[in-house]
Amino acid sequence: MAFTLVLLLQLLLVSLASASHHMGGTATYTYRGKTPDGKYIVDFHNRDTYDRCSYSHYWSCYQGQCGLKANTQRGIIDNSTNAPSNEKLWCETETVDTRYVPSDKPFQMRAASCCWITARNAFASNWRLLTSVDLGTRSDTQEPNRSPDIATLPVLRVPQNCPRTYKLTTFDPDGDKVRCHYGKIKNTDCGTCDQPSGFHLNPDSCTLQYYNASSDYRSYVFEMVVEDFPRGHITLQYSDGSQSSKSPALTTAAPTATAAPTATAAPTTPASLSKLPLHFSFLVDKPVPSCQPGHYLPKFVSPTPENGAHIHAKVDMEVEIRVRAQSSLSKIQDIIFSGPLNTTNHRTTHNDFVITWTPTSDHLGNHYVICFAVESVSGAYVYQSDMRCVVVDVGKKQVEANVICSQSTMRVEIEKSSFPRLSEDDLRLTDPSNIVCSLKTHSNSTHVIGIIPLNSCGTQIEEDEEFLKFKNEITTFDNNSNNNLITRTNLLEVQFYCQYPKRGNVTQSFTAHRNATTVWEKGFGKFTYQFEFFPNVQFQTMIDPHYYPLEYDLGSRIYMQIKATSSLNNTELFVESCSAAPYDNPNYMPAYPIIQNGCKVDSTVIIHSPDHQRQFKFSMEAFKFIGLHDQVYISCSVLMCQAGEPNTRCSQGCMAMNQGSNRRKRETVGQTSSHLVSQGPLRMRRSAERAESPVMNLNLNLVFIAGCLVAAVGMISGVAVYKAKISRVKYQPLATFED
Incomplete structure (x- = not known):
């Protein structure tokens, strides 16, 4: 008996502690259908905010037949230490309760306790959250009513001297009219039922306007009720044969503009389809300059x-x-x-x-x-x-596809049955100019297949503290269009990416030496760009690809050559720009500029005399990126022109930014589009390292690659079925938009 008494006291103390730190909460519900024995399945999404993450609301049946709880999920949504100064933390959690309800007649669920946090308008006050549900079949949709989707941030704050308007999001999936008002029935749908001064609530638009209030370390607390009303007169039919009528809401007259309006309660309205609580805290900070x-x-x-x-x-x-x-x-x-x-x-x-x-x-x-x-x-x-x-x-989901991530490529496979009206001829990657980026190369009768290099085809790189993400997308384009830049028939858009952990400098596992880039363009046919490094200024023999990654001492000179091979003799090569990045992707930002608009930017760059007009030789002093990046990749934007043509980009040479370069315009057929070529990596030797032979460096790099490959993580968007094709590959989707 004594043990039981002690346990009850402990539970009571926990309950009181939990209730005394309340900062807000919301609730919505979702009708999920019926069980085999005819019960109504309803999910209740209850969010609560306290000054710690271990507390949550306890909901009980307040009126009607609320059914039994069948399943519960709970988790933390967000938390922050930027709480009001008398609180250490705010934490919002959500509990999803699935209930089996025996009847479609109206019922109410309520959470209630004491107390709000120390507040300006609710000192040691109780709080009350009430949810009203009506599962009767609507005469307009032939389905039970769906509650509005309501949300706000649990803790809002604004400087004292900065008026601000908050549109409380209240989307209704049935298209009903949603209205918001302050709680009016004390100890039922509100605890304090206070309407803070300095604010105005427009019930019809659910807009809260802050005008002015003194700053205070204590928050205002808002206890609101959200209701939905049909746009026209409807009836709700119940399984017992009864019915009820619902009418549109009354409209509140707009306030006059003579002065900042004070908060007013909404006028009496017809009975709503549902009622939902919307409680939150609002802090007015000191003025800002x-x-x-x-x-x-x-x-x-x-x-x-x-x-x-x-x-x-x-x-x-x-x-x-x-x-x-x-x-x-x-x-x-x-x-x-x-x-x-x-x-x-x-x-x-x-x-x-x-x-x-x-x-x-x-x-x-x-x-x-x-x-x-x-x-x-x-x-x-x-x-x-x-x-x-x-x-x-x-x-x-509508697209059947999967992605496979390797050390240097992304392989995307999409079932053609997912889009019967389209073929690989209608689809393209972000940048299809390189032949390797064509979706026709690897596709077959059942699948569209793309094998995308991590540093080509318009692949974008993104990083956070833990991962590198290489992103691209497959989209439709108009075959009848004069270019491949626009489309007016966006029938498919699949975004995907591969994700690699950064731990252990895993980027060195990407392909060390880049092969020649082959391009086809109308008027120029097929031609190849080759970007290579040379050991000295003689440019006689390129460095063997097996020696990559190449090692340099800081400040030593790097010799590079870009060469174009074409069946047309009267062509010339032009290098628009070159930049360096710590990762093997030309789209990485920020990148270090070496050449821009045909002009030298890095002060150590020397342009050497070429052997012919389809060759570009240059050198610069070796450097490293500040931080943990030991490797450098060089990427250049190049194009081909008809030799001797006066209006091509090649003939214009170095152009300052304010000269209005027309390199993006294709008004003449005398030049190709710009193409990206890259090479690397170059590894900057640390001062404490000895210069080892290239063969030894290669062997060590291969050992490192083997250890890193097991960590690759893949991700694809627009995927209906994900099938892991390599060990430890994890798929996660991105947003996909389809018409």
């Missing part, structure tokens, strides 16, 4: 999606939302977000934030809101950008 976005407050820039944008996703394919922000007078520190369970984020070395989520078959046909904001710091002050929310629409 400038409210201009991009100064102290982070400003979103491209490719950040617009607020309210819809992102199409497929089952088992990773959704990727890229977020970029700038602030000139503060330092970008972090991103905070709210989204469905298993949403994650990471920061790239280019300081982009990438939010990712992979929907499962349970999410098919539904819609999910992901909200985010970027935070910056200046000293002890934290500044938050405006809030943006996007809606992820989960549809069916």
